[in-house]
Amino acid sequence: MKKFTKAAAFVLLAASVSSCATVFGGPVNDYQKTKPLAGQPQREVRAGALIADIVLFWPGAVIDFATGAIYKPQPTTPSPATQSPGQQTGK
Known part of the structure; x- marks a missing residue:
């Protein structure tokens, strides 16, 4: 019975720290x-x-x-409206 208790505690501990990205990664968006x-x-x-x-x-x-x-x-890329005048291309 003591071995079962230790095994159950180990499984419970391992399950509690599993899914690191789900627990610590923040909110999941549609891109993900x-x-x-x-x-x-590819992502x-x-x-x-x-x-x-x-x-x-x-x-x-x-x-x-x-x-x-x-x-x-999703990586963010600056839109043309947010670029400074020195960063504009094509002219």
Whole structure:
């Protein structure tokens, strides 16, 4: 019975720190949830969260991929309206 209690405590502890990107990655947006279409660039994976998932509790990686939390948020590019006059191109 003592071995079962220790094993149950270990599983509970491992499950509580699993899914590192889901727990610590912040809100998941549509870019992370949506699979890219053909011809679109692939989403980048958060390497630190993936390594933590594999080392701590590998089923957490499955949860992170299923929720899309393992992917980095969409990179922001400055729009032409927000560029300073010295940065404008094409003229």
